[in-house]
Amino acid sequence: MARIFSGIQPTGIATLGNYLGALRNWVALQEGEDEGIYCLVDLHAITVFQDPAALREQTRQMAALLLACGIDPERSVLFHQSAVSAHARLGWIFNCVARMGWLKRMTQFKDKAGKDQEAVSTGLFVYPNLMAADIHAYHATKVPVGDDQLQHIELANDIAEKFNHDFGVAFFPRIEAVVQKESARVMSLRDGTKKMSKSDPSDMSRINMTDTADVIAQKIKKAKTDPEPLPEHVKDLEGRPEARNLVGIYAAIMGQKPHEVLHQFAGSGFGPFKQRLADVLVAHVEPIGRRTREYLADPTALDHVLQAGARKAEAIAEPIVREAERLVGFLPRG
Numbered sequence: 001m002a003r004i005f006s007g008i009q010p011t012g013i014a015t016l017g018n019y020l021g022a023l024r025n026w027v028a029l030q031e032g033e034d035e036g037i038y039c040l041v042d043l044h045a046i047t048v049f050q051d052p053a054a055l056r057e058q059t060r061q062m063a064a065l066l067l068a069c070g071i072d073p074e075r076s077v078l079f080h081q082s083a084v085s086a087h088a089r090l091g092w093i094f095n096c097v098a099r100m101g102w103l104k105r106m107t108q109f110k111d112k113a114g115k116d117q118e119a120v121s122t123g124l125f126v127y128p129n130l131m132a133a134d135i136h137a138y139h140a141t142k143v144p145v146g147d148d149q150l151q152h153i154e155l156a157n158d159i160a161e162k163f164n165h166d167f168g169v170a171f172f173p174r175i176e177a178v179v180q181k182e183s184a185r186v187m188s189l190r191d192g193t194k195k196m197s198k199s200d201p202s203d204m205s206r207i208n209m210t211d212t213a214d215v216i217a218q219k220i221k222k223a224k225t226d227p228e229p230l231p232e233h234v235k236d237l238e239g240r241p242e243a244r245n246l247v248g249i250y251a252a253i254m255g256q257k258p259h260e261v262l263h264q265f266a267g268s269g270f271g272p273f274k275q276r277l278a279d280v281l282v283a284h285v286e287p288i289g290r291r292t293r294e295y296l297a298d299p300t301a302l303d304h305v306l307q308a309g310a311r312k313a314e315a316i317a318e319p320i321v322r323e324a325e326r327l328v329g330f331l332p333r334g
């Protein structure tokens, strides 16, 4: 049995990108043998200022959404990161293992910091060290993510290797990203070269998992496309990022390959294809939004689910992180 770990930031509302790239796989992985640990990474969220009341609200909202997607707290461990101190403690040790040069290469930091790197929080810079700690605190080896996280996973392996080397141990295992090929990167509905993101200023650029049927249909109708009909072959989607993205979304939702989708729609204009796409998205996403609202109606019950999850998470992480602290040379906590 392997251990799976993954996380999502409780900022904004999860998008179709989060769902197809990550959340749906977390649910599917529950059917296997492996133990799944899923974390609402609130420590990561505050690397960018969050209004405290909104953070609390969004953490509950994300918990509700994960339950609505099918994460079962009896089979998986679901909790909020700040409730388990092992993350921050191992994160600090990793701050002292990772090298400045490694972090400076992180493209996500460069993207998020933009032109004014002097003005962002130091937490944003060391964020990948905490992410490495999240995974290694559980000796997890499989990490289901979208492809924007791959560089961070590589870094987590570099950190583990250096820790093992510096302290002459084989303590942290290698980890492996589990990426869903067809939906590893869902793109914006307004610009097929940009990732669909909760932080995009335009709400029309994304499907939120709590959007109503009307909103979903409207967003797909307005999604950017090009004037050509859909081609017969996948290779002819090259240079047509918006068309490729919509075909990819349809394929991912229907569990098909892009060539099967084209087989069905080749020669069709975007009108009928978008209509079909909107229908399948509504059928898939709307019930999740509805269930999310039902879970959100009882915030105390949600808090209890997360707190029970945190106790289970702590029972796994605490001995591992204590051993890391011992290896580093800290005296026992007693």
Ligand code: TYM
Pocket: 005, 006, 007, 008, 009, 010, 017, 018, 019, 020, 021, 022, 023, 041, 044, 130, 131, 134, 135, 143, 144, 145, 146, 147, 148, 149, 183, 184, 185, 186, 187, 195, 196, 197
């Ligand atoms: P976050 O909150 O940005 O995204 C959560 C998950 O959704 C995936 N994702 C996408 N996949 C496909 N297409 C998209 N447009 C898209 N947008 C987001 C992300 O790849 C991710 O899997 N650093 C992480 C959270 C984290 C974490 C961890 C993940 C913290 N610690 C440990 C794994 C293991 C993040 O910001 O994800």
